[in-house]
Structure formats: C-alpha cells, structure tokens
Amino acid sequence: MRRFFLVLANDIRRHLRSPWTLLIFIAIPLFMTALIGIIFAPRSEGNELPSIPVLVVDNDKGLGSKLLVGAFDADQLKKMFQVTLTDQADGDKRMAKGKASAMVVIPKGFTLDLLEAKPVTLLVVKNPAEQFLPDVVEEFMKTIAVMLSGAVQAFAEEVKGLRAMLNLKLDSFPWERLAPEFGKAQKKVVAAAKFLDPLLIRLKTEETRAAGARPPVTAYSIFAVILPGMAIMFLLFIVQTVMRDLLSDREDGKLRRMLTTPLRPLELIGARIAGGWIMGLLVLAVMVAVGTLVFRVAWGPFGYFLLLAAVAAFWTAAFFALFHALVRSRNQAGALGAPIILAFSLFGGSMMNPEVMPKAFKAVGIVTPNRWFIDGAALVREGRFPVLSLVVLFASGLVLLALAVPALRRRASV
C-alpha cells in the first residue's frame, strides 16, 4: 500500500504543480455558466415585465374610444403600458423608427358603430423587431375587444336608447327619458353585481413545492440549473486528461521502468484510478465553491451533494480507466475522448435542458453520467436524497471498474 500512496501522491503533486490545464477546465464551465445565466435569466428578481410603449391613434374621439384609451390607464396596467396618444402620421413615423412596441388605431365612427352593435375593427400594428411585447399588446386588445363586445350585447337595449339620444341637440335633449334607461341599466348592474361581487370564481396564485415542480426561476436559480450540467461535462474532460498518464507512461517507457521495481501492477492501476477520482472530486469542489460564492447557487444538503459528486467522479475515473485500456495511443485517446464526452453532454443534458429534449435524446441520455448527475443534483437542490442517481452511477461505475482493471493489467504486461 505504501507504493500505492506514493504513486497517488506523485500523480496529484504533478498535476497540481502544472495546474493550467485544470484551471482552464475549471474556468471554462464557470464562464459558460455565467454567460448562459446572464443571457437567459430574468432581468429583475420580481420577474416584472418592462413597461411596454404603446401608441394610440384615436380617429374616433368619442365615448367608446375614450373608454378604450382609459383602459390602458387602469391601476395595474398603468405600470405595464406606457401610452402615447398621437395622430396617424406621427404614429407611422414612430413605428418606422421602432419607438414603440405596437400602435393601436381606433377607427373613425368607432363609438357610434359600437352603440349600434355594428362590427368594428381595431387595428394593432406590431413592431417586428420585438419578440414578445407586441404580442402582449395584441392579447390585451383582444381581451378589451371581448369585454366591450360583451358589455354592448348585455346592455343592448339601454345602448340603443342612448344611441338615439346622442344625435339630439342639448336644448332638445329629453333628460326625463334618461331616467328609465338608467333605471333599467341599474337593475342589470345590481343583478349582475350579485354574481360578480363576490365573484363566483376567484383566482388565487401561489407557488407550489409539489413533487416534480421547480421553484420559480430567478437569475441565481438559473445558475443552479446550468452549473451541474457544465460541471459534469468538464469533470469528464479533466479526468480524461489526468488519466491519460496510463497511456503516456506506457508510451515513453515509465511504465516499463515502474514494473522493474517492486511496485505491483495492481497498486499502479489502483493509484491511477484513485488519482483520477480525487482530481475529479477536487475540481468539482472548486466548481461548487465558486458556484456558491459567486453565483449564489443553493446546492441543497451538502452531504447529499458531496456523495453525488464522489460517485460521479468515481464513475468518470472507472470509465476512463476502461477507455485508456482499450485505446492504443495518446493520439487515439485524444481523437476519441472529446467526441465521446461531447456526445455524453449532448444527450445527457449538459448542453440543453432535458425537459425540452427530443424523446430520442432523452432515451439515449440514460446511459450517460451527465443525465444521472444532473437529475441527482436537481433532487438534492430540492432537499431530497438522490438515491436512483447514486445507485445507477455507482453500480455502473463498478461494472466499468471490473472491466477496466483486468484490461489494464494485460496492457501493463509489456
């Protein structure tokens, strides 16, 4: 065992003395995580939409159009929309310059047509340079259109009377006839109020923590989702680099020299695999530390995550022990290693969210360590013990190890 620890200590010392490769493999995933997180995370912690600039061209200037414009000014909507009243020419000019997300054009005669229950058309001009905000305006206008149409139909009789009176002059206006119309309308409103207040259906919003549900997305939780995928991908790269000693020592004669000493092949193989495991764990520890301190990632219970990281590093070391027992040379290892790692990462969910992956990708993903590590990390984040990930990674790691050791022993007999 003394020689086992001597080789192990020597390997770790060598890699730590020339740390550039390790540092690069640690820095890249952290940088990528930061980049992806910054691009895709919400801009503020309250998840509020930015205020949407909307131009309104009121060609009607009647009661209906004023109600419509006023709708934008309601309490909650005031924050959402930034409304500017303008004329058609100025509106077109501003839209051409991309100064607003959308322009709503209210046609002339809108109020009268509405009161006569004739179909009217509101025009919504959307800014093609923006992705979501014009759609919000469009949806809002559809809702307003439905509400107004409903109101006009519900109060059709009263509206009809009102329409007839609108053409009369002020001095000949039959004020006395208004009272019955208002009386009817009042009855309908009171009747409706019985149903509307309190509303039979109320909407209550709350955040769920049920099984399978994800916590709300914030900038920091996006890092927590991305970083495990990046970490396992670069863990694979690092362990492959570290364990390439199995080949380089054979190619440049150091293995032959070691075998002339009392060192047993099994001690050497064990030390190399343990070295890969320890280096992998060390690198994961650095990523976790940076993730916690810089990206404020909450990993979940530390013990669970440590166990998951240890098992993932073990799987990786066992895999590359077998890989290096099967390939012929350093060049071949370099040529085959990177595509295998990238394939693991693609199908395993390091490169895209597994939830949006095609079914075929997901199916292939179950044979990758990335998938099990990412799934396990997600469970740990929710405070749950990742038993399935641990069992799968550990058991398959043992199988890989059982295949790798005899293969490496054969290769050690030069």
Place this chain on the structure above:
Amino acid sequence: MLEIKNLTKSYGDVVALDRFSLDLKKGEVLGLLGPNGAGKTTLISILAGTVRDFTGTVTFEGRSLFADRSMKNRLGVVPQDMAFYDDLNAMDNLLFWGGLYDVPRADLKRRAAELLEVVELSDRAKEPVKNFSGGMKRRLNTAIGLLHKPDLLLLDEPTVGIDVQAKVSILDIIRSVGAAGTAVIFTTHQLAEVEGTCSRIAIMDHGRILAQGTLDALIRIVGEKDIVEFTGEFAAAAFSEALQDLAGDGLELLSVADGLASLAVADTGRIPKVMDRLFQRKLAVTDMKIKTPSLETVFLKLTGRSLRD
C-alpha cells in the same frame, strides 16, 4: 552471482534469444555488443522482469531472479528511454523512483543528494527536468537506476544521443559502480565505450553469444595480423593475380574489389614487397592504410557486418 541458462524467447516466428547462456560475477562489468536485432534489449527486458513467456533459467546468487518481488530490490535498471517525469525536478524524480524500492525515506534523501553530486546535477536539483539538456537527462536516468544500491545493474544503451562530456561521466559511473561490487551488464553500439569500461565483452547476434572474454582475448580471435587496406585504380582480378604467388606465409588476401582491397599481414616488413609487385604490374595504388587488430575487426569477422548495420 548471475547465471543465465538456455534463455530462449520468440516473438512469433522470430527468435530473439536462442538458448542464451551467460555467467556474471560480482563487480564484473559486461559490455554486450551486437548489431540491431541481435537480442540485447530482449535480454535486458527479461532480466528486468518486463518481458515474460520465455524458457530457460535466470538465477541470482542461487535464487530465481523472478522468485518474488523482493528480488527486484537487488536489481537496478537504466532503460534506453528517458523514463522519468519531465514536470518534476531532479530531486523529486529521484525520491519518487527511489521510493518505489524498499529504501528508508531518510536514507533515500541522503542517497539522492549523493547521486546528484555524482552525476553533477546538484546545482540543478530543484529545476524541472524538462529544462535539462539531453546529457543531463541521461545522467539523471542513470542515477535513478542506482538509488537503491542494486547488486545487479542493467543499462540499455545508456549513452545514446549525448555529448562526449556526458558520455564520459556515465562511463565513469559505470566503472565505479562495478568497482564497488555491483555486477553490471550494459549494451551499446559504441566499441570504444566497452574497450575502456568493461572487464568482459560479449558479442552477440541472432540471439546468441558469438564470443566473449576480455578485449585481448577477443582480439586473439582474429590473430595478431595487421590489416592493410589499398585503394586506387585497379581491377580486382588483376590485383588478385599480382599477389597470387605471395599469398600464404603470413600474408592473406582478405577482400578485393575494383579499386579496393585488404590484406592481413603477420609482418609489416613484407609490405614493400607487395608494393613492388603492384608497381611492376602497373596497378595504380593511390592510398594505403595499416590497421592494428581491434574490437571492430573482431566484430566484423564474427558477425560479418558493421556494428551500425
């Protein structure tokens, strides 16, 4: 001390060692000479324990050299490859490689420091080996094989590709190791190296020893005759015919070609008579060289080819 009997090793149809036998005494330095493919490296590899599946026996002080792992503590190997870690410094390399043997840590540090003095690297002990010259690396490679004070030292072409100064240094080390009682086998292509370093020389080819002994004993194999080489503008047949009646009686025509011929002569006093005859026959000789018997001539006579072939 070391006894090798009927060692045979084949790679497919190629016989690398063919019933190879050899004895080596304590403190003896054996130079193993042979052209490429003669079986030298295979022999060293078998003795070092890195090649298996052979027949024959190898005993060291009466025990099989491969009896158990403890025997490896008695064996030092200096491979042809620069087998150490370039990214470590010289001292750390010595401590690591020495640590693989059963040497107490304190002794190992002292021994490493001593050896760095011997190989003249003590002032570069803390420098990464990747910064060393080829000669310095060779010296470090040799030092690693000596850390645990082996009783049997195997060196496979330890002076390949280095400058004269480093070569002299390594040969000095080999001589002093032998003088200290270690049995040494070293292979080389350089005849001059074995002439000045080895107490015994073995010439091998096709997996067998063709001849072995001290330098003087080997030279006696080709006799005491000097070799005379003629170059000029002459036809081979005319040259042979001119000296036909002078052959025998201490003069032997070794080889003749158009423009180049060599004779073995027991007495250089006969050379003027040879020149006279060639002059009478109008054979134009432009140059003549007299060579005394050497290991090279022995090697040529035994293997039929130059050492570099």
